[in-house]
Amino acid sequence: MTKSIRRTLLASAFGAAVLNANAVPIYQSNEVTLYMEGYFTAHMVNTMGNTSMQNGASRIRFGLNVPAYDNWDTGFNLEWGVAAINSAQNIVIQGDQQAAPGDRNDSLFLRQGHAFAKHPKWGEFSAGKQWGVYYEVTYITDWYNVSGGLASGTYGLGTDGGVTGTGRADSAFAWRKAWEFEAGEFKIGIQTARHVAQLEIDVELTPDTRLVCPPRDCEYGLSHGIAAVYRADIGDGFFIGAAFNRVKLDISSSDGLLYDISGDEPVLITDQYAFNASSNDWTSALGMYYGEQAFAKGFYGAVVFQRSQNNELAPPGSVVGITNFFDAKGSESFMSYTWGRDNCYSVYGGHNYLVSDDPGFEAGLVRGDRYKLAQYYLGFQYRWNERVRLYWENAIDSSNEVAQPVADDFMAVGFRIDI
Template sequence: MKIKLVFIFLILCSGFNLGAQTRNDSLTLSFKPYSSFRGHFSLFNGELEIQQNASRIGFEIALSKENSTFFAGSELSLNMFRGDQQFNLDASTSGGFIDIDSYQVNQVFGTRLGYLGVKFKRGGTIMVGKQWSVYYDVTGYTDKFNVFGGGGTATYTSGTDGGTTGTGRADQAITYRNQFGKLHLGLQLQAENANNNHIIDGYGISGQLELIKGLKIGGTYYRVLIQDTLRKNTIGFDKNPEYMAFGINYVNNKWDLGLVYSDQSNGDLRRNYIGNDIAAIVFDASGIEFYSKYTFQEFSIIAGFNQYKPKILNLPLSNGFKTDYYILGFEYKPLKHAYFYSEFRINSNNNRDHLGEKSVNVYTAGLRIDLERSFNRIIMTSK
């Protein structure tokens, strides 16, 4: 099915024609294909490995008239290289939470996004399907590194894309977004599982306020409703997961600065052996992520850090479990749609996984090509 979608994507790219002048009795059909090809080599643990880095292809098609636009979109991950390691958290296409759904792992194509929607001129935008969450409206302030990042905001929980938890690319979500002056509002519901003992599976809200041009602050809250029997039979899982985040973002023609603080309860997990059996262990945590980028001519310098502190009292996880690392990098952009990048993850002495093992420093250097084009055609309607 996914291969067929790729063929359709290529046919539409090659066969779409531009239209004529707009009239009152006409519809505007637009088609926007896009792609991002990313790959690098990584140096870590004394080894060198070629890795893909969240490459993707996608499109959005829309039909507009007067004050409304109906649209649909799809985005597929593209696994270009067969590397064993993956450092970019955004690249995951695994779903689930307690039971991790990993059937798309290492496949050539995987689902990243798929949605339908309608946008009204003053009434806001409604979207249905797999889409970026309202939680990400705020945590996305800092999720802009080429390779690393996203580890301090509880966006990509338990090695997934944040689909089931509704914090990343939310599964089976309904969202409403609108702007009232300088206030941006987002609402979200999830309806994933008909066998759950809840009418809905999650709900949340985000709000962003633009203080001055380029400067905004935001806050978000999201709650997931997990099946009661599953929650009661999982270690550390005493209540339904809740996520909160607050952030600030400033962007101009030279600077891009972002800072996000997050706090989650019962919202993340790791797996460890209990006797001879491996079990999922749910925990609370708080985190902080900082991103900065300064651009001058073709060059950009990137710096930031991620910190994520689990609360593991009386849980079978290492007492030293903590995410704590710094990121340094640069970009060189000789062409409008292509650039070289390099990032270095520098771990502090406190950066240890849930088993107490120290994480290694990682150096990456790679290439990224971004392509995007919009096509428009006027369709005449009968009176």
């Protein structure tokens, strides 16, 4: 594969209308192409002293490409996550697996749903639920079969990143454009969304009082995102990128409901409690990798660093205050080495590390002096053929007591079958 062809494939890997090598055409004509792609994956996981079969990040996607006037290509993409394995285990240990809070009990939930229009000169426009431009940088370490994606800021607030716009952004409008040069490719992405979700505030102000924000007074407001990446033809390939995302947190009301909870039943003290904790939820990321791509022949190594404000959420009950958002800094890495006939053997590993960087939040912790999530991974993958892979993945967890409710050691074996 020449460098120019490889660069083109990498540049389009997260575009709105990519025909994956494993995509299956359902219908083709001179006017439209309808295709399907996705995969099924599941694994046996031993964690927290229990062994169970758990859902992987199984999904199914349908896409429609419609050639339009003057080199414009239009269409849509619809993708659903599939929870096909019943399990008594409730822990969610994979960033890319996470659904929005209201979808976690659904067997079928929406991952993406957007329309697009793209042109060689004017770039690509997309509208709807889609990968945010922030992910143009952070995807480079999000290749683990079981875990990962916990420290880059992509899946903030314990969700799929839809509300914040950093992961699978909700109700977003985005523009992406790439320029190819002799020595590489430069790409930018710009994104905006507004009023994507209500924010339900129901917290203990003190051990004896509880504050409830009335409906429609607290919300995630206007958001913006931008990313810029450069892929250089150096050796097997070098990538560097930066991204920034900001969403307005409107947490204010003059009609707050304040309850006395010192007795057996809550008693309303006032329905005109005024408060203002409005702020910004922002996240920034810097990422670099060397190699062709994850699990490609030879070495691939990637690292992402991030800093964020109000983009992480502490476990329930771990802090006293109006909210349990906190400022954080973190890093992720992913490395793989692939060899053998048809590049079927891969060893891989890396880490996710996220710590609070917020004195106000840390002062309000019920126990402990900071939030620290730290996991270190080692895995092996065997690609049986183009569509079937088997894997073993192990995590050593050194998180502190504040983060323990969402992290632990685990050992998993599983499989994945691509459509």
